[in-house]
Amino acid sequence: MKKISFRSLLMLIIVPTLFAQCRQQESASKPVDIEKEKAAILAVIKKETETYYAKNLEGWKSTYLQSPRFRHHAYWEGYDEKVRGYNGFDTYVALKKQAFDTSIHWEWDNTVVERSNENFNISNDMAWFTFDEVSREKGTNKFLGKAIGERVLEKVNGEWKNCLSGLSFLSTKG
Numbered sequence: 366m367k368k369i370s371f372r373s374l375l376m377l378i379i380v381p382t383l384f385a386q387c388r389q390q391e392s393a394s395k396p397v398d399i400e401k402e403k404a405a406i407l408a409v410i411k412k413e414t415e416t417y418y419a420k421n422l423e424g425w426k427s428t429y430l431q432s433p434r435f436r437h438h439a440y441w442e443g444y445d446e447k448v449r450g451y452n453g454f455d456t457y458v459a460l461k462k463q464a465f466d467t468s469i470h471w472e473w474d475n476t477v478v479e480r481s482n483e484n485f486n487i488s489n490d491m492a493w494f495t496f497d498e499v500s501r502e503k504g505t506n507k508f509l510g511k512a513i514g515e516r517v518l519e520k521v522n523g524e525w526k527n528c529l530s531g532l533s534f535l536s537t538k539g
Contacts, residue, residue, distance in 0.1 A: 395489055397487055397489055402487045403485055403487065406485070406487070406494055406518055406525050409524075412427075413527065417461075420464075421465075422461065422462055422465045428527055429454055429458075429526055429527045429530075430521065430526040430527060431454045431458075432453070432528070433452075433455075434453075435452075435454040435529070436529045436530070437450065437457050437529070437530045437531065438450045438530075439532045440534065442535050443534075443536075475502055475504065476500050476501070476503065476509060477501050477502070477503045478499070478500050479498070479501070480496045480497065481496070481497050481499075483496045489520070490520040491517070491519055493515065493516065493518070494516045494518065495514065495516075497511070497512075497514075498511070500512070510535075511536040512532050512533055513532075514530075514532045514533070515530075515532075516531075517529035
């Protein structure tokens with residue numbers, strides 16, 4: 366059996382560590398095209414909203430990080446169960462699948478969402494986005510609700526995915 370010298374062992378440990386650090390610094394130093402990434406994030410958020418109201422489960426799911434790391438939390442004023450939280454995408458999607466599969470008409474079927482007070486913080490592979498949101502009925506412009514929302518997104522294979530989703534639904538009165 367051949368002995369490995371202390372020096373060789375040290376090199377086996379140090380070289381991969383230095384390589385990993387260089388790659389991290391290279392990734393962190395890449396300039397971010399903020400406007401391009403902002404547009405991509407807004408496209409994901411828009412798709413999430415449109416597919417949700419269309420009850421398109423597969424389209425809606427495609428906007429999320431489908432992982433145990435996913436988190437969702439919500440506060441719903443006016444409902445008995447005011448605070449809800451889900452750890453892991455499977456738990457969250459099971460609830461949404463049940464809602465999407467129902468043929469019952471719900472108040473939110475014809476919703477138009479207007480977002481304002483948008484705030485972004487974007488890096489190479491992570492971003493957060495906060496906003497205010499007003500929902501109105503399509504056609505009648507009837508006020509349905511006001512909320513504040515936040516999303517933490519992660520870039521996976523070049524695509525932004527929601528990995529933390531939160532919504533505080535504050536009002537169903539104008």
